[in-house]
Amino acid sequence: MHSPSFLLRRAARDLKVGLLATRVVAVTAARRLRHGPKHPEWSADFEVVNEVIRAVVNLGHREMTLDLQRELPARPLSRAVLRKLDWQRTTLAGLPTEQHTPRDWKPGDLVFLHFHGGAYALGSPASHRWIAARIALRTGARCILPEYRKAPEHPYPAAIEDVLSAYQAVLAEGVSPNKLVIGGDSAGGGLAIALMQRLRELGLPQPRAAVLMSPWVDLTARGGTIDAHGHYDYLSSEMLIWGASNYLAGADPNHPHVSAVFADLAGLPPMLVQSGGSEILLGQHHTFVERARAAGVDVSHEISDGMVHVFHAFARLPATRKAYRSIATFVRAHVQ
Numbered sequence: 001m002h003s004p005s006f007l008l009r010r011a012a013r014d015l016k017v018g019l020l021a022t023r024v025v026a027v028t029a030a031r032r033l034r035h036g037p038k039h040p041e042w043s044a045d046f047e048v049v050n051e052v053i054r055a056v057v058n059l060g061h062r063e064m065t066l067d068l069q070r071e072l073p074a075r076p077l078s079r080a081v082l083r084k085l086d087w088q089r090t091t092l093a094g095l096p097t098e099q100h101t102p103r104d105w106k107p108g109d110l111v112f113l114h115f116h117g118g119a120y121a122l123g124s125p126a127s128h129r130w131i132a133a134r135i136a137l138r139t140g141a142r143c144i145l146p147e148y149r150k151a152p153e154h155p156y157p158a159a160i161e162d163v164l165s166a167y168q169a170v171l172a173e174g175v176s177p178n179k180l181v182i183g184g185d186s187a188g189g190g191l192a193i194a195l196m197q198r199l200r201e202l203g204l205p206q207p208r209a210a211v212l213m214s215p216w217v218d219l220t221a222r223g224g225t226i227d228a229h230g231h232y233d234y235l236s237s238e239m240l241i242w243g244a245s246n247y248l249a250g251a252d253p254n255h256p257h258v259s260a261v262f263a264d265l266a267g268l269p270p271m272l273v274q275s276g277g278s279e280i281l282l283g284q285h286h287t288f289v290e291r292a293r294a295a296g297v298d299v300s301h302e303i304s305d306g307m308v309h310v311f312h313a314f315a316r317l318p319a320t321r322k323a324y325r326s327i328a329t330f331v332r333a334h335v336q
Contacts, residue, residue, distance in 0.1 A: 041306025054234035093165035098125035110141035117186025119243025155249035189215025224283030276307030
């Protein structure tokens, strides 16, 4: 139950966001008419949506309190999706969790454990419900989406401890590691890689494979495409610094569990890394993939031209549909 003061602040936020979005739509449309698309790969619809998200994200971390940022509404699942999936809220290792299970799924079939993004401070199973549903529909897996503890209240390594507990709980339920795939988007991708490192250190079985959507693998936030692609991506260097500061709380950003580009990746399972060709994290994805391959890891790296950070969350894009088809193909190739 929200307090009256919170409800007033939320109403003010919604009004501000609505006015901002209206202005951004008008400015973007006028600019596109005058100068053409901002990026040659962008449709008018995508450009408008991306620019609105970019403006709202910047407004959020500059002007909104954390409780208001976390409370932004989630996209509901359509009736057509709910006819194909059994969606439920539950708990896993004491963590609030959502499960998306295809109607024809049965025990012993594939399980996909996905960790949501949000700069380690934002996001939830609700905010990433659409992504989880698409994973389940495309792969035929039960997609499990736990909510880990967030920074700054719970800085590193709380989130890693939670995803490790969730993974162990899935195994304790009788799921075979050979029928288990893990994944994550953005910060959740970083958590998936940290989890695999922890499993190796503890001598626990690895998942069969990992799917990493625009993973955040270097919290030092150094140049490269962070600067070069800042004109296109809705994610900003400012946001990266904000998220890293909250999560690290003074910890070393070069620690391999924090920034996977500095990790020993030998012995980790096959990975699919998907990147947007215009996202600011693309440079660190290249570095991570190169180091993983040098360590002998079987890595596929797919780059979608013109796409931005976690473009998987954008509906009705050809690149989005292609990415989920590719995830299904990758999963089928690695899980018998």
